[in-house]
Each structure stands twice: as structure tokens, then as C-alpha cells.
Amino acid sequence: MASDTRKGDIELVAVTKRFGDMVAVDNVSLRIPHGAYCCLLGPSGCGKTTILRMIAGHETPSQGDIRIGGESVAGQSPLRRGTAMMFQAYALFPHLSVLDNVAFSLKMRGLDREERQQQARELLTKVRLDHFADRLPAQLSGGQQQRVALARALITNPRVLLLDEPLSALDEYLRLRMRGELRRMQKQLGITFVHVTHTQLEAIAVADMLVVMDQGRIEQSSSPDKIYNTPRTAYVARFIGGQNVLSGKVESVSDGIATLRDAGGARLTAPVGNARPETGSQLYLSIRRDRVEVAKTAGNVADPGEANVVRGKVHSIEYQGSYAKVTIDLAQPEEFVANVSDVDFLRAPVEIGDDVLARWLPAHVRLLEGAGGSGDQRIYADAELI
Amino acid sequence: MHSTADQSRPWTFYALAAFFTLFVLFLYGPMIVIYVLSFQGPNGGLTFPLQGVSLHWFDALIKQERTGDIAGAFRRSIGLAAMVTVLTVVLSVMAGLAFRRRFAGAGLVFYMAIASLIMPGLFVSLGIGLVFQMLGVTPTWYGSALGAQLTWTLPYGLLIMFAVLGRFNRAYEEAASDLGASNWQRLRHVTLPIVLPGIIGVALFGFTLSYDEFPRTVLTSGSSNTLPLEIWAMTTDVTSPALFAVGTVTTVISFIVIGLALTSIALIERRRLRRVSSLDESSTVG
Numbered sequence: 273m274a275s276d277t278r279k280g281d282i283e284l285v286a287v288t289k290r291f292g293d294m295v296a297v298d299n300v301s302l303r304i305p306h307g308a309y310c311c312l313l314g315p316s317g318c319g320k321t322t323i324l325r326m327i328a329g330h331e332t333p334s335q336g337d338i339r340i341g342g343e344s345v346a347g348q349s350p351l352r353r354g355t356a357m358m359f360q361a362y363a364l365f366p367h368l369s370v371l372d373n374v375a376f377s378l379k380m381r382g383l384d385r386e387e388r389q390q391q392a393r394e395l396l397t398k399v400r401l402d403h404f405a406d407r408l409p410a411q412l413s414g415g416q417q418q419r420v421a422l423a424r425a426l427i428t429n430p431r432v433l434l435l436d437e438p439l440s441a442l443d444e445y446l447r448l449r450m451r452g453e454l455r456r457m458q459k460q461l462g463i464t465f466v467h468v469t470h471t472q473l474e475a476i477a478v479a480d481m482l483v484v485m486d487q488g489r490i491e492q493s494s495s496p497d498k499i500y501n502t503p504r505t506a507y508v509a510r511f512i513g514g515q516n517v518l519s520g521k522v523e524s525v526s527d528g529i530a531t532l533r534d535a536g537g538a539r540l541t542a543p544v545g546n547a548r549p550e551t552g553s554q555l556y557l558s559i560r561r562d563r564v565e566v567a568k569t570a571g572n573v574a575d576p577g578e579a580n581v582v583r584g585k586v587h588s589i590e591y592q593g594s595y596a597k598v599t600i601d602l603a604q605p606e607e608f609v610a611n612v613s614d615v616d617f618l619r620a621p622v623e624i625g626d627d628v629l630a631r632w633l634p635a636h637v638r639l640l641e642g643a644g645g646s647g648d649q650r651i652y653a654d655a656e657l658i
Numbered sequence: 659m660h661s662t663a664d665q666s667r668p669w670t671f672y673a674l675a676a677f678f679t680l681f682v683l684f685l686y687g688p689m690i691v692i693y694v695l696s697f698q699g700p701n702g703g704l705t706f707p708l709q710g711v712s713l714h715w716f717d718a719l720i721k722q723e724r725t726g727d728i729a730g731a732f733r734r735s736i737g738l739a740a741m742v743t744v745l746t747v748v749l750s751v752m753a754g755l756a757f758r759r760r761f762a763g764a765g766l767v768f769y770m771a772i773a774s775l776i777m778p779g780l781f782v783s784l785g786i787g788l789v790f791q792m793l794g795v796t797p798t799w800y801g802s803a804l805g806a807q808l809t810w811t812l813p814y815g816l817l818i819m820f821a822v823l824g825r826f827n828r829a830y831e832e833a834a835s836d837l838g839a840s841n842w843q844r845l846r847h848v849t850l851p852i853v854l855p856g857i858i859g860v861a862l863f864g865f866t867l868s869y870d871e872f873p874r875t876v877l878t879s880g881s882s883n884t885l886p887l888e889i890w891a892m893t894t895d896v897t898s899p900a901l902f903a904v905g906t907v908t909t910v911i912s913f914i915v916i917g918l919a920l921t922s923i924a925l926i927e928r929r930r931l932r933r934v935s936s937l938d939e940s941s942t943v944g
Contacts, residue, residue, distance in 0.1 A: 351838035363829035367851045377837035
């Protein structure tokens with residue numbers, strides 16, 4: 273059962289899950305390498321929890337196969353799969369002491385009292401809760417409960433730990449602390465973690481591998497920095513946050529650079545590689561908020577004519593310490609934000625209502641695939657990222 | 659408004675308080691009268707005034723002077739209530755667990771169970787009595803009366819289990835399976851202990867419903883009376899305060915049963931809380 277002798281790589285092969293007429297997971301294939309910290313990220317109802325529960329064996333795929341360590345785990349119990357799950361809100365047994373909660377799995381395996389209590393105590397020491405062994409879960413704080421849940425899951429010596437929204441029951445301060453703790457724990461144990469969350473910041477902070485999901489499908493799967501710097505679609509760019517999504521119609525293409533005209537008449541350039549987008553077709557681009565420069569302009573200055581410069585009015589300013597978040601109203605409906613470094617902002621401050629020019633370097637523009645979607649602000653409500 | 663209006667209560671307060679007092683008097687007054695009169699002196703009658711205070715009528719009750727087989731009726735009632743309690747608990751818990759899955763015909767079974775709550779008890783009793791007679795089976799308190807009472811206690815128990823299991827978080831069961839518990843271990847170590855206070859509630863209901871059940875027992879208990887039937891019989895031919903002594907004794911028994919149930923629930927809760935150690939709260943991390 274030792275985790276070092278078992279490989280904890282997970283493979284989903286064309287997995288579909290239907291609940292009645294509803295397709296929760298739609299033909300998803302995914303490979304999570306052994307020892308990775310993988311985050312499944314998406315809005316509620318995107319199918320991320322269903323994937324987690326299928327890996328755990330609490331749901332059965334309607335189609336497709338799940339393999340752990342190269343072997344199909346269809347029909348196997350969670351224990352045989354070598355997975356352990358940390359439930360949302362932890363589901364600690366309310367009638368058992370902390371020690372008995374952690375020792376539960378050993379009791380089910382028929383270990384005698386002394387042996388299981390000793391093993392449970394060792395794990396409680398690891399999560400620094402040994403002095404709370406005799407308490408009931410209800411007598412612990414949220415953070416302590418989370419550590420008990422972690423110890424209870426780890427006592428089965430799993431090769432894969434599945435975490436369902438593990439930080440959502442904690443307050444802001446603990447959330448930040450515990451996510452670092454989880455990350456540290458995962459590196460120490462060297463087992464695969466699969467962590468489901470709808471919070472972008474949390475996912476980026478902990479994951480080696482980030483899987484962005486929408487409506488039962490994977491939108492993009494890569495390392496957090498790749499996803500942040502090169503979002504594949506407008507959906508990913510908006511959901512992961514920290515990005516501006518712009519669009520325009522193609523006017524010309526030369527040397528792998530397309531020139532677009534946006535709704536407000538500004539000229540934008542975008543790297544298109546070997547693709548030859550048709551003239552007049554709509555393309556979507558993303559620019560990181562912190563790559564945008566903002567400068568005040570006198571009201572009636574003529575169009576600068578330069579590419580990658582847009583004109584607008586400052587809508588709101590939020591000072592954030594190391595930077596200022598400047599929201600600018602452009603001719604197009606989508607929100608446009610520049611994160612101006614505090615040095616630049618304090619040197620040349622702007623005020624709400626100022627006419628400004630926002631500019632960026634062509635090298636910072638990313639071309640997005642597919643249609644732009646709606647830019648539904650509801651989904652991206654907490655997509656605030658530096 | 660007047661400056662005193664803030665301090666004084668509105669007239670409706672006094673009207674409602676008076677009404678409530680009347681209600682309480684109506685509820686408990688007759689019972690208290692019976693308890694007091696059961697301590698009537700040896701020469702006293704069924705009404706006030708008390709002719710001294712004595713335990714004479716309790717003594718008469720035990721010695722069965724001029725009373726029926728009260729002790730036997732009491733034993734039968736306790737035995738019947740115990741059987742009803744056990745069967746109600748076992749069957750309601752199992753049915754409650756079964757109803758969590760939408761098995762085929764679940765709706766029909768549910769409505770049939772509830773229908774027997776609506777059916778007048780006397781007709782249930784009459785029907786069961788008739789069927790036993792047609793089949794040539796002698797009705798007994800431990801046979802036909804047991805069945806008749808279960809038609810009453812089982813739907814109640816089932817409804818309580820719905821409420822209890824409705825609040826039960828299924829994640830506990832998934833966590834147990836995740837940690838390697840078999841279906842049986844999961845039930846034994848997780849589900850039942852967590853819903854135990856609710857199960858005691860079902861037991862309490864089963865016991866008290868059976869213990870004082872009259873209509874469903876009257877035509878099904880055969881030749882031996884249960885306590886409520888015996889008391890009913892006594893009201894027609896016993897004209898001494900021994901009747902009141904029966905009331906006092908049965909009330910005391912009821913209180914003991916309720917007390918036992920509440921104590922056991924409290925003990926379970928306390929046993930769970932006793933684990934609080936006097937550890938320093940300030941050493942709490944995270």
C-alpha cells in the first residue's frame with residue numbers, strides 16, 4: 273500500500289456522465305501525471321465535482337474509462353483505487369472524537385484498538401493536532417477540522433488525494449494560509465492531489481496543472497502560468513481574470529500580424545502565426561491588465577493613428593498598494609482595466625472622468641480561439657487578479 | 659401616544675394571558691383533581707372533600723379488592739408496548755432508510771402507510787377482529803392487538819424517520835465508504851449512531867402510543883384486557899377512589915418512561931461532549 277510503490281497518475285478516457293437528460297461531463301479526456309497538484313477550475317455546474325467524484329468512485333461514468341496507475345478502476349471501491357477524498361465541509365463524523373475519526377479507516381480494516389490509535393496519533397502529530405485527539409469535531413475551528421479531515425484521508429495511505437472545495441468553508445485569512453499548507457503537504461507526500469475549486473486565485477496559487485472547465489468540457493489544461501499568459505479562448509481569459517478581452521474586424525494580414533479595427537475605430541494588431549484570417553472576420557484578443565499603460569490626454573486631441581492605443585474615460589480607480597486598478601470606459605461594451613504600477617500611478621495620477629489613452633506593446637497581445645462569447649460578468653465575478 | 663404607553667403592556671396581553679391560564683387549568687385541572695383524590699382516606703368517596711389522607715386505595719388496587727386484574731392488565735400493557743416499540747423502531751428505521759432510494763412503488767407504499775393514520779381506529783380494530791374470527795384464529799393481546807397497534811405506530815415512526823433522515827448529511831456515508839467501510843459497517847458505525855437520538859424518539863412515540871391505545875385494542879385483544887381497557891371497564895363498575903389510584907399509578911409510569919427516554923438522549927449527548935478536555939484554548943493553531 274505504500275504510495276511510493278504505486279503510481280498515482282490518473283487518466284480519463286473519453287469520460288461522459290449524464291444525470292437523466294443533463295450532461296454533466298461531456299466526453300472529457302485528461303491525463304494527470306503522478307505527483308502533480310492538479311486544480312479543476314470552473315463555475316458551479318461545470319462538471320468539475322462530478323469528475324472528482326468519478327475518480328473517487330462515488331459516481332460511475334456513463335461512458336468512457338478512468339485509469340489510475342495505468343489500470344482501469346471501473347467498479348473498484350475507493351480504497352482499492354488508492355484514492356481518498358476530502359469532502360466539502362469535511363464530513364467529519366460528529367459522534368466520534370478526533371482520534372476515532374482519523375482511526376476510522378483502520379477500525380474498518382479490523383486493526384486492534386492500540387495499533388490504530390497509535391497510527392492515528394502519529395498522523396495527528398503530523399498535522400499538529402495531537403493535543404486535540406479527544407475532542408469532538410464540533411469543538412474545533414474550521415482550520416483544525418480541515419486538518420483532521422486531511423489526516424483522516426491520509427491514514428489510508430492513498431496515492432491520490434481528492435479535495436472537493438477544501439478551502440470554501442474557511443474565512444479569508446485561513447483560506448490563504450491553508451492553501452499554502454496544502455501545497456506544502458502535497459510536495460512533502462509526493463502523491464497526486466486533485467483539487468476542485470471555483471476560485472481562480474486559489475487554483476493559480478496551488479496548482480502545477482490547471483484544468484479550466486465550462487459546461488462539462490475542458491476549455492484549457494496546462495500550467496497556471498501558461499494559462500495566465502496564453503489563455504486559449506475568451507472564456508478562459510475572462511474566467512482566469514487579470515486579462516482584457518478585445519475584438520475587432522480584420523483589415524489586413526502581413527508577416528503573421530493581423531491588423532484589426534475595433535468598434536471604436538482604434539487599430540489593433542494581433543499575432544496570427546501562419547493562419548490567414550479572412551478580411552472582415554471578427555478576431556478576439558487578450559492583453560494582460562498589467563501590460564497596459566495609461567496616459568492622460570487633452571480632450572480634443574486628434575486620433576493618434578498609432579496601433580494598439582485605445583481612447584476612453586476613467587470609470588473608476590481602486591488603489592491596491594502595489595498597483596492601481598484603473599477601469600476605463602471604451603467604445604465597446606466589455607470591461608477594460610489597466611493595472612498601473614504604484615510608481616507609475618503616483619508619478620502621473622489620473623482621476624475619475626479623465627480622458628485617457630491606454631496603450632500596450634504588440635508583443636503582449638494574445639490571439640484567442642473561437643468566438644468571443646458573452647462576457648457574462650456573473651461568472652467572472654471574482655476574477656480579480658493582479 | 660401617552661408617555662406611559664411604552665411601559666405598560668397592551669390590554670391584549672392580559673386577555674391572552676387569561677385565556678392561556680384557562681387553557682392550562684382545563685388541561686391539567688382534572689388530572690390534578692384525580693391525583694389528589696387518589697390519596698383519599700379509607701372512608702372517603704369519589705368526590706371532595708378529602709376524608710383524611712391515606713394510601714388505602716393504592717393498597718386496595720394491589721390486593722385487587724373490589725377491582726379487576728389491574729396488575730395483569732398492567733403487565734400485558736407493558737409487554738405489548740415493549741413489543742410494539744421494538745417492532746416500530748426496527749421497521750421504521752429500515753423503511754426510512756429504504757425510502758431514501760426511490761424504489762418502484764415507493765409512492766404507493768407511502769400513501770398506504772399514511773392512510774392507516776386517517777382510518778378511524780375503531781374500524782381498524784373491528785376489521786382485524788372480524789378477520790381473525792372468520793379465519794378461526796383466537797384474538798390475543800400479543801397477536802391481533804399487536805398488529806392493530808402497529809397499523810398506528812408504524813406510520814408515525816416512518817414519518818419521524820423521514821424527518822430524522824431528511825436532516826442527515828449523506829456526505830457522512832460517502833466519507834465512510836471512502837475510508838473503506840462496507841455497507842454494513844457504514845450503517846453500524848456511522849448512520850445509526852448519528853441518527854440515534856431520532857431513533858429514541860421513535861421508540862418513545864411507539865411506547866406511549868401503544869401504552870394508552872384504546873380504540874385499536876378494544877376489539878382485538880381477546881379475553882385479556884390491556885390497561886386502558888381495564889380502566890375503561892372499571893369506570894363502569896368500580897365506584898371507589900381505587901379508580902383514581904390507577905390514574906395516578908399509570909401517570910407515574912408514563913413519566914418514568916418519558917424520563918428514561920429523555921435521560922438516555924441526554925446521556926448520549928453528554929457522552930459526546932464529555933470528551934472536552936481542559937486543554938489550553940490559546941494553544942489553538944489555525
